[in-house]
Amino acid sequence: MMESENNNEFKFESDTISLEDIRQQVTGKTVENSNVRNSFLDLFDSVAQISSKFRGRTDNDCKVGLPEWTNEQRHSLEMAINLSLKNLIKLSDDCQIDLSDAIIKKMAKNKQKYPVDKSYNIIISGFRSYKYCLINDLSPGLNVIVGSNGSGKSNIVMALEFVLTQNYNHLGEQQRLLLMCQNQSANESAKTIEAFVEIHFDNVDKFFPINEQLVVIKRQITRTSDNFYINGRLAKNDELMAFLESGGFSRDNSYFIVKQGLVSDIATSNPRNILDILRCMS
Structure with missing residues (x-):
């Protein structure tokens, strides 16, 4: 469950850059000895940086829009998310997985x-x-x-x-x-x-x-x-x-109901627990 006091509709403003544009920029910087495993570890490390921004914070600190955060804190989170996106796209490229297509397929699967x-x-x-x-x-x-x-x-x-x-x-x-x-x-x-x-x-x-x-x-x-x-x-x-x-209500996947506190629990979970949750939902 989530509680929201911000009723303003949020949307991404930029329509001048695509995932493919980002992929070309990210993969244009060739790193010696790069492989899929290293790309995964880079992604894991950058997601851990995002997790650290929320560690120790209360539900009141984390309302939608983050109104309690300073500009410096928001900028730090923005940089961590930016790095994670780049690393995710790099991993997708190394695995030769079309990220846009994968997202569309997953959304269609979720409906089922x-x-x-x-x-x-x-x-x-x-x-x-x-x-x-x-x-x-x-x-x-x-x-x-x-x-x-x-x-x-x-x-x-x-x-x-x-x-x-x-x-x-x-x-x-x-x-x-x-x-x-x-x-x-x-x-x-x-x-x-x-x-x-x-x-x-x-x-x-x-x-x-x-x-x-x-x-x-x-x-x-x-x-x-x-x-x-x-x-x-x-x-x-x-x-x-x-x-x-x-009809799709699997006994092995109870994540069609998200209880209060589960999001923060996942954000602070260790990697093994997060993988177990992802396996359950996939």
Whole structure:
């Protein structure tokens, strides 16, 4: 998750230089004994320089646009990013990989791998702090949940994990009761007797292998039961997970949901952990 207070649209202003122009400039400076491994190590070192700029900083220091940074700090970061881009292009050239083409292919692949883009309605009822919540303004691509502490951001993420992942598998009675809404006002005597989370997916392009234009995934719990549904039909947990995987929700890749703090954790991770994350996402 990311919190943003800067609503100004940012874009790259320069349209006079391409990746190919940069490649020709970078590769024009031939270095003796250069090889692919050395180019990778140069890239790794320059990315480490970027990481060092954020080490020890808080979320408040790192708001979008970096308003808390001095001009000198911003310039130092700019130089580190510039060096990393040059090294990335040099590595791509040494590997004879067309970076522009690779980016386009990866973006197209991501549309298939992260089908959360296809979701357009989320209904949360009786779950955690939500007696009822309808989210119907999701956009294709990245969706960011913003709110103050205690406003329920984490419970929305928990609701998505509740349906789309195995994080809440094999719940006991007490675990189910803890997930059911306890947010009752003083004059309400009735307790929540059930909770459910329902996600609607656009399936016009048959992203899921089912002959329906709308796919509705639902999980419902009571004190004594835990049920799963696909378009209103009762399904077993394993059947639902297999159906989700058929649409791109891999059990081995949970990065279609990015929790608060994960970005900073990755930025300060050691190289082995970063490689493990990249392998999981690829």
